[in-house]
Amino acid sequence: MRDIFLPALLPLIATSAPADPLVQIRDLNFAYDSRSILSGINITIPRGKVVAIMGPSGCGKTTTLRLIGGQLRPTSGEVRVAGQVVHECDDDGLYLLRRRMGMLFQFGALFTDMSVYDNVAFQMREHTNLPEELIHDLVLMKLHAVGLRGAYKLMPAELSGGMARRVALARAIALDPMLIMYDEPFAGLDPISLSIIGELIRTLNDALGASSIVVTHDVHESLKIVDYIYFVSEGKIVAEGTAEEIKESQAPYVHQFVWGEADGPVPFQYPARPYGEEMMEQPSKPRRWWS
Amino acid sequence: MSRMQQILRQIGHQVTERLWRLGFASRFLLMTVLYSGTALKRFHLTIREIYFTGVLSLIIILVSGMFVGMVLGLQGYDTLQRYGSSEALGVLVALSLVRELGPVVAALLFASRAGSAITAEIGLMKATEQLSAMEMMAVSPIARVVAPRFWAGVISMPMLAALFSAMGVLGGYLVGVKLIGVDEGAFWSQMQAAVDFRQDIMNGVIKSFVFGVLVSWIAVFEGYDADPTAEGVSRATTRTVVTSSLAILAADFVLTAFMFRGI
Ligand SMILES: Nc1ncnc2c1ncn2[C@@H]1O[C@H](COP(=O)(O)OP(=O)(O)OP(=O)(O)O)[C@@H](O)[C@H]1O
Ligand SMILES: [Mg+2]
Numbered sequence: 001m002r003d004i005f006l007p008a009l010l011p012l013i014a015t016s017a018p019a020d021p022l023v024q025i026r027d028l029n030f031a032y033d034s035r036s037i038l039s040g041i042n043i044t045i046p047r048g049k050v051v052a053i054m055g056p057s058g059c060g061k062t063t064t065l066r067l068i069g070g071q072l073r074p075t076s077g078e079v080r081v082a083g084q085v086v087h088e089c090d091d092d093g094l095y096l097l098r099r100r101m102g103m104l105f106q107f108g109a110l111f112t113d114m115s116v117y118d119n120v121a122f123q124m125r126e127h128t129n130l131p132e133e134l135i136h137d138l139v140l141m142k143l144h145a146v147g148l149r150g151a152y153k154l155m156p157a158e159l160s161g162g163m164a165r166r167v168a169l170a171r172a173i174a175l176d177p178m179l180i181m182y183d184e185p186f187a188g189l190d191p192i193s194l195s196i197i198g199e200l201i202r203t204l205n206d207a208l209g210a211s212s213i214v215v216t217h218d219v220h221e222s223l224k225i226v227d228y229i230y231f232v233s234e235g236k237i238v239a240e241g242t243a244e245e246i247k248e249s250q251a252p253y254v255h256q257f258v259w260g261e262a263d264g265p266v267p268f269q270y271p272a273r274p275y276g277e278e279m280m281e282q283p284s285k286p287r288r289w290w291s
Numbered sequence: 292m293s294r295m296q297q298i299l300r301q302i303g304h305q306v307t308e309r310l311w312r313l314g315f316a317s318r319f320l321l322m323t324v325l326y327s328g329t330a331l332k333r334f335h336l337t338i339r340e341i342y343f344t345g346v347l348s349l350i351i352i353l354v355s356g357m358f359v360g361m362v363l364g365l366q367g368y369d370t371l372q373r374y375g376s377s378e379a380l381g382v383l384v385a386l387s388l389v390r391e392l393g394p395v396v397a398a399l400l401f402a403s404r405a406g407s408a409i410t411a412e413i414g415l416m417k418a419t420e421q422l423s424a425m426e427m428m429a430v431s432p433i434a435r436v437v438a439p440r441f442w443a444g445v446i447s448m449p450m451l452a453a454l455f456s457a458m459g460v461l462g463g464y465l466v467g468v469k470l471i472g473v474d475e476g477a478f479w480s481q482m483q484a485a486v487d488f489r490q491d492i493m494n495g496v497i498k499s500f501v502f503g504v505l506v507s508w509i510a511v512f513e514g515y516d517a518d519p520t521a522e523g524v525s526r527a528t529t530r531t532v533v534t535s536s537l538a539i540l541a542a543d544f545v546l547t548a549f550m551f552r553g554i
Contacts, residue, residue: 109424
């Protein structure tokens with residue numbers, strides 16, 4: 001009896017147990033055309049935790065977030081969110097999943113034809129039947145959290161870069177999602193807003209019972225707030241650990257990144273042929289207007 | 292021989308690429324229609340776009356209509372008076388406007404005034420990741436951004452064409468009757484007698500509706516399909532104006548051929 005039933009029950013137990021991670025990335029590979037961007041990525045985001053993904057520019061962090069959000073399809077491997085394989089969802093399934101995700105885009109991506117207020121209210125109006133009075137209170141609350149309640153009437157074109165990013169943050173958390181993804185939340189912020197936003201990410205995560213992924217270059221700020229850190233370099237995970245482990249770590253990648261050293265295993269250069277070889281070559285002709 | 296082959300290959304490539312794009316655009320149109328629920332249920336979204344595409348095109352449409360009508364008055368009188376039938380000026384002005392010039396010229400103006408704006412707007416939204424952001428918020432950009440703009444164009448076009456024709460008739464009247472001195476009673480009564488509601492007016496409305504669908508479809512598709520760069524958006528805008536002008540004129544020929552009754 002037991003032998004027959006246990007295997008059939010196992011998947012049910014595995015997906016419904018609250019202890020299973022919210023996001024599980026397994027052996028993920030991704031390539032744009034033929035250029036491989038991510039190879040063999042394994043990342044686990046446990047429920048209720050804040051996880052950072054760090055790595056040099058161009059290593060594939062934004063790409064990873066887009067794969068989690070289902071905007072790109074993996075070449076192989078899979079991303080599971082709340083037990084569902086993202087790239088196997090149909091359109092409706094994907095949209096249902098995305099309703100419970102919030103994403104802060106690297107460049108804000110505010111709707112330029114709407115005011116700050118309408119940007120934050122957008123999802124509430126699209127996905128809920130809340131009365132306008134309630135939406136009003138919610139929007140001002142979210143804007144207050146990022147310190148921009150006074151700016152609710154402005155249009156995105158009237159905001160500075162850092163302000164736009166904070167509005168985008170307020171918009172990302174508008175519907176209290178279960179998974180919040182922040183793409184570079186600290187870029188372009190002054191030290192004061194930076195630590196306030198850092199605190200905010202942590203508090204929001206704990207207050208909402210959500211899980212968060214923070215993509216960032218800012219080692220010191222993120223070490224203060226995150227539970228676990230992945231280091232990505234050239235599309236691979238090169239180191240991982242809790243904030244304490246990372247601080248103590250002597251691994252060369254981590255050391256170089258944490259201390260911002262120019263020399264080390266993390267390359268600053270985009271992959272290229274040897275410098276000397278490139279210098280000897282004739283420059284490619286500039287493109288003419290008639291070509 | 293190899294040069295010949297090269298040319299043939301290039302032609303083949305061009306043709307398949309165009310066909311592929313046409314198929315893609317048709318699928319896009321189908322999607323837009325299927326996802327039109329939001330645009331029609333929350334009609335204020337469409338009304339807002341009608342303001343941007345239709346209402347803001349009013350000035351250029353009205354002024355152009357007036358001028359075209361005035362020119363028709365001058366040229367028509369010049370020809371008609373040689374045959375001693377200058378009272379038929381009203382008929383000439385009204386028929387040319389309602390059947391041909393109203394729908395066609397208004398659509399051409401609409402393509403360059405509103406179509407290009409729609410393409411540029413959607414293209415820029417794509418380039419600045421606003422469409423991606425919308426997708427990540429589980430809102431379909433086709434339902435929320437594309438469909439309202441499409442329907443706004445389809446709804447505005449016949450009204451703009453009608454206003455164009457009305458202004459044209461007014462222009463013809465001013466020049467013919469007030470300036471040149473054609474008999475006012477003959478001008479209006481002959482016009483009333485000669486213009487048929489079904490054969491002339493309805494056919495004109497059908498034309499402008501078809502042009503509205505064409506222009507709006509091309510404009511939203513080019514915007515959605517634009518390369519997400521400054522250059523890509525500017526190319527897409529140009530393509531909208533060129534493609535929709537050609538499409539309007541070609542469709543006009545086909546429609547006129549079908550509506551033609553001989554004598
Ligand atoms: N649309 C695209 N087509 C082709 N290649 C792309 C595209 N988008 C990104 N890439 C490439 O994918 C790689 C990873 O890009 P990604 O945006 O994920 O980097 P990132 O880690 O977010 O960098 P940054 O910290 O600078 O934002 C880059 O080398 C880039 O050249
Ligand atoms: Mg990035």
